[in-house]
Amino acid sequence: MSRTVLERFPAGGPRGSWPAEEFAGARREEGVPARVVMDLESDAFLVIVEQRAPERVRE
Template sequence: MARETLADLPAGHPRGVLPTEELAKQFRDQGVPATVVQDLPSDRFLVVAPAEEV
């Protein structure tokens, strides 16, 4: 399944994953099925959605 990256933040953020989860909630509140994943090679948290849904 293809995904589209909507936002990304560094995994080393002092608040951890919380800012990324907050962004994902904003997208979900707008009707976008956003979820948070961690990209280990780039050490970043990503807000993603299925490409066909965006």
């Protein structure tokens, strides 16, 4: 399974502001299965979409 990062948001946003969640919610309304994860190394919230790798056909 692979992940595609759609957008990244700094973790130090204003109190009560959830821009990553709002962005992911808007993508979900468009039919994109986006979700938010925390990248601890960069101290940022990432909006991602997980994609399954195509299955290989066995011969």
